[in-house]
Amino acid sequence: MTVVEARGVSRVFPMPAGPVVAVRDVSLRVDAGDYVALCGPSGCGKSTLLHLLGCVDGPTSGTLFFEEHDVATLGDRERSGIRLRRIGFVFQRFFLLPMLSAAENVALPLAEAGVPKPERDARTSELLRYVGLSARADHRPSQLSGGEMQRVAIARALANRPRLLLADEPTGELDQATGEQIAELLGRVNADGTALVIVTHDPAFARRAGRVLTMRDGTIAAEERHR
Amino acid sequence: MRAPPPRVSCPVLLSAVALWCTLALAPAAAPGDGHPGVLLSRQLADAQGLSAGDVVRFSTADSGAGAVAFTVIGIYEPTPDPMQINASKFEARLHLPDLLAMTASPDDLLAAETVDQINVALHDPAGAIEFARHITTRVPGVQARAASSSNRGSVFVVLEQFHLAIAIVTIFASTVFLLALSVMLVDERRETVGVLRLIGLTSRRVLAQVFTEGLLIAVSGSLFGLVLALASESLINRYFQWHYDTALIFVEVTPAVAVQCLLIAVPLGVLASVAASWTLLRRQVLFLARR
Numbered sequence: 001m002t003v004v005e006a007r008g009v010s011r012v013f014p015m016p017a018g019p020v021v022a023v024r025d026v027s028l029r030v031d032a033g034d035y036v037a038l039c040g041p042s043g044c045g046k047s048t049l050l051h052l053l054g055c056v057d058g059p060t061s062g063t064l065f066f067e068e069h070d071v072a073t074l075g076d077r078e079r080s081g082i083r084l085r086r087i088g089f090v091f092q093r094f095f096l097l098p099m100l101s102a103a104e105n106v107a108l109p110l111a112e113a114g115v116p117k118p119e120r121d122a123r124t125s126e127l128l129r130y131v132g133l134s135a136r137a138d139h140r141p142s143q144l145s146g147g148e149m150q151r152v153a154i155a156r157a158l159a160n161r162p163r164l165l166l167a168d169e170p171t172g173e174l175d176q177a178t179g180e181q182i183a184e185l186l187g188r189v190n191a192d193g194t195a196l197v198i199v200t201h202d203p204a205f206a207r208r209a210g211r212v213l214t215m216r217d218g219t220i221a222a223e224e225r226h227r
Numbered sequence: 228m229r230a231p232p233p234r235v236s237c238p239v240l241l242s243a244v245a246l247w248c249t250l251a252l253a254p255a256a257a258p259g260d261g262h263p264g265v266l267l268s269r270q271l272a273d274a275q276g277l278s279a280g281d282v283v284r285f286s287t288a289d290s291g292a293g294a295v296a297f298t299v300i301g302i303y304e305p306t307p308d309p310m311q312i313n314a315s316k317f318e319a320r321l322h323l324p325d326l327l328a329m330t331a332s333p334d335d336l337l338a339a340e341t342v343d344q345i346n347v348a349l350h351d352p353a354g355a356i357e358f359a360r361h362i363t364t365r366v367p368g369v370q371a372r373a374a375s376s377s378n379r380g381s382v383f384v385v386l387e388q389f390h391l392a393i394a395i396v397t398i399f400a401s402t403v404f405l406l407a408l409s410v411m412l413v414d415e416r417r418e419t420v421g422v423l424r425l426i427g428l429t430s431r432r433v434l435a436q437v438f439t440e441g442l443l444i445a446v447s448g449s450l451f452g453l454v455l456a457l458a459s460e461s462l463i464n465r466y467f468q469w470h471y472d473t474a475l476i477f478v479e480v481t482p483a484v485a486v487q488c489l490l491i492a493v494p495l496g497v498l499a500s501v502a503a504s505w506t507l508l509r510r511q512v513l514f515l516a517r518r
């Protein structure tokens with residue numbers, strides 16, 4: 001079953017020095033349980049494509065379908081609803097809320113989705129156990145290491161059991177060993193049924209994916225299939 | 228001579244002659260009974276170290292000739308008058324017959340019967356004009372007029388307009404300041420807002436959050452301002468009352484003033500925070516990942 005599909009999607013940023021074409025006529029389908037890696041040099045449009053797939057940004061031309069819905073026809077409320085319940089985001093710089101504890105960060109999307117407190121608490125500790133951080137539930141992000149912060153971010157992204165997890169260079173700020181642990185964890189997330197699209201510069205990380213797409217100048221230049 | 232009971236007497240305000248009174252003022256050698264009574268203003272009593280029971284001597288002449296002894300029977304606080312703020316408050320109040328006995332020329336037998344001018348205080352000052360008209364028609368030859376002159380009123384109208392102008396400028400300037408501060412605060416939180424939007428909070432939801440916060444801050448800020456005003460009110464009053472040696476009240480935060488402040492400050496505070504966030508929320512969620 002298709003989770004997200006881009007059909008001839010482009011994204012142009014109008015800039016004072018002339019329009020910048022970040023994504024150029026890209027077609028891509030991600031099915032349930034897929035594991036896709038986006039590679040390519042800096043500035044080739046990987047993040048922009050990820051934002052389009054995540055309904056954070058809209059295409060300038062072309063059509064984007066999320067679970068068969070044309071995203072262009074959806075309002076802020078529906079798009080926000082998709083981001084809340086159907087998609088999880090993980091970033092290079094973690095983006096945890098610094099004033100909340102690890103558990104509160106994880107519980108935030110649950111609370112927003114209206115999950116009652118007892119269920120929310122149970123799901124939060126289940127998620128923290130899943131990413132191996134039960135002992136750090138009450139720690140603030142500033143009291144956690146980079147790898148630990150990324151685990152909290154992954155737990156938060158998985159809170160509402162999304163169909164799709166998008167990760168933009170999730171190991172970009174981590175050392176080799178910690179990066180491998182995060183890659184391992186994301187592999188487990190995919191094995192447990194969540195479709196995954198990751199952006200990475202690390203070939204070893206990319207090789208874990210079933211499909212590796214290499215981008216160049218806003219287009220998909222090459223596709224490699226593993227497994 | 229026994230002093231007539233105060234009710235019957237007509238207290239005459241002697242502020243005009245206060246100066247020569249003090250010049251001729253000297254405590255009598257022997258505190259004797261039987262002197263007529265006199266009231267002194269607190270300021271005069273303080274300056275001369277006098278209290279009730281002391282005997283003072285008044286003279287109408289610079290030389291002090293023909294001084295008459297009086298017993299101080301009380302100290303009074305002169306009615307505060309903003310128009311007289313800088314005037315000396317060295318005053319004495321004598322019973323009318325005593326004053327006449329001192330000032331009347333011995334050659335003029337009628338002088339003791341003559342009074343040029345008396346001030347009358349009414350329980351209801353609003354009835355002054357009506358009362359004056361009444362006196363004028365009832366007692367031919369007497370000119371009565373209300374003391375509250377139009378001149379005094381216009382001074383306060385000018386003062387109030389001045390206050391209003393200061394208030395408008397202050398509120399405008401602080402609103403601009405508040406808005407700038409809110410923009411800075413909100414900009415500091417753009418990452419937080421971005422994360423919330425990415426997680427799936429609608430912009431309306433984030434705005435509601437900001438609104439609630441703005442309301443809380445505006446209310447607590449206004450209350451803080453009021454408490455500060457109330458606290459400094461007595462300080463300001465005490466300083467100026469000391470400085471001008473008067474019982475006049477200079478500042479007063481009345482309930483009406485407090486309510487007016489809240490009515491202006493709270494909506495402005497909320498408006499500033501919402502306006503500041505609005506600029507942020509109108510932008511795409513994208514900017515977050517772009518730093």
Ligand SMILES: Nc1ncnc2c1ncn2[C@@H]1O[C@H](COP(=O)(O)OP(=O)(O)O)[C@@H](O)[C@H]1O
Nearest residue numbers: 013020022041042043044045046047048049513
């Ligand atoms: N919000 C934006 N405004 C203007 N230009 C942008 C914006 N986002 C991306 N770009 C431009 O689009 C191109 C692709 O950017 P991006 O998708 O971030 O590349 P990557 O993630 O592959 O490094 C770059 O040239 C970048 O400058």
Ligand SMILES: [Mg+2]
Nearest residue numbers: 046047048168
């Ligand atoms: Mg990028």
